[in-house]
Amino acid sequence: MTIGLPALELVGAAIGEGAGDSGCKYGAQALREFGVLRALHDAGAAIEDGATVVSDPLGADERLGVVEDFSPRLAAAVEGVIARGRFPLVIGGDHSCAVGTWSGVAQAIRPQGALGLVWIDAHLDAHTPETSETQAPHGMPLAALMGHGRPGLTDVYGWRGKLRPEHLVIIGARSYEAGERALLERLGVRVMYMTEVQERGFAACFQEARARVRQGTAGWGISFDVDALDPADAPGTGTPVAAGIRLDEALRVLESCIADPQLKAFELAEYNPLRDLRGRTARAVTALLTSALAVQTAMAA
Numbered sequence: 001m002t003i004g005l006p007a008l009e010l011v012g013a014a015i016g017e018g019a020g021d022s023g024c025k026y027g028a029q030a031l032r033e034f035g036v037l038r039a040l041h042d043a044g045a046a047i048e049d050g051a052t053v054v055s056d057p058l059g060a061d062e063r064l065g066v067v068e069d070f071s072p073r074l075a076a077a078v079e080g081v082i083a084r085g086r087f088p089l090v091i092g093g094d095h096s097c098a099v100g101t102w103s104g105v106a107q108a109i110r111p112q113g114a115l116g117l118v119w120i121d122a123h124l125d126a127h128t129p130e131t132s133e134t135q136a137p138h139g140m141p142l143a144a145l146m147g148h149g150r151p152g153l154t155d156v157y158g159w160r161g162k163l164r165p166e167h168l169v170i171i172g173a174r175s176y177e178a179g180e181r182a183l184l185e186r187l188g189v190r191v192m193y194m195t196e197v198q199e200r201g202f203a204a205c206f207q208e209a210r211a212r213v214r215q216g217t218a219g220w221g222i223s224f225d226v227d228a229l230d231p232a233d234a235p236g237t238g239t240p241v242a243a244g245i246r247l248d249e250a251l252r253v254l255e256s257c258i259a260d261p262q263l264k265a266f267e268l269a270e271y272n273p274l275r276d277l278r279g280r281t282a283r284a285v286t287a288l289l290t291s292a293l294a295v296q297t298a299m300a301a
């Protein structure tokens with residue numbers, strides 16, 4: 001292990017009911033079986049396997065209710081990892097898991113200050129039940145984290161506004177609906193659409209995003225939706241969208257993020273093993289996590 005870096009703890013977020021295709025529910029387990037823990041360990045990270053929080057489809061009569069039941073349980077697991085002095089690596093799961101993940105992180109760092117978040121995604125995930133045509137909860141987590149939507153999602157731990165609009169940057173969006181874009185514009189959220197990423201490069205965008213979310217916050221996190229990547233590199237996701245961020249660029253840009261002590265958690269969502277092609281996406285995701293969360297020094301070699 002590399003001295004001075006936090007010990008990682010993997011938290012599985014086994015939920016798929018938030019998406020149209022529920023295969024993401026098996027994402028964390030599939031990546032464990034693929035060997036993500038071993039890969040991180042071999043790259044120099046101190047990592048232990050932790051809890052898996054499982055959604056209960058029988059616990060509610062509709063999908064939002066499933067997420068409302070799941071979110072506080074995942075939040076408690078994530079908060080517990082931080083309370084033990086460790087760094088949560090949350091692996092979903094459809095992206096509705098973000099409500100639990102970032103509610104837990106926000107609660108844990110609340111005595112120190114606010115949460116910053118870089119959200120890397122092909123979509124905006126900022127619907128409320130009023131604007132969503134599909135009512136799919138994985139299209140709603142950002143709105144909920146900023147205090148908009150059903151109280152069961154916005155009010156985890158009994159308070160709302162886990163994330164302030166000025167502390168969020170979205171990168172890579174290229175498929176969205178007018179209602180969610182309007183909410184983000186009204187709130188003043190900085191969105192780097194894929195056209196901007198193509199013009200400036202992912203590196204420049206990510207550096208600007210990181211600087212913004214570190215400003216005036218006690219800590220920041222990364223939520224990485226597999227569908228942000230180009231489907232040529234990562235086909236195994238529920239809602240692939242063409243012309244995304246290329247894997248080799250993402251590996252370079254996210255390299256050694258963990259070396260920033262202000263980084264408090266990392267979330268990977270929307271890996272769908274049932275849609276993977278011969279393990280291509282599992283390999284891509286494992287490489288991404290290894291790049292971001294291990295620091296390969298000359299001494300470690």
Ligand SMILES: [Mn+2]
Binds near residue numbers: 095122
């Ligand atoms: Mn997403």
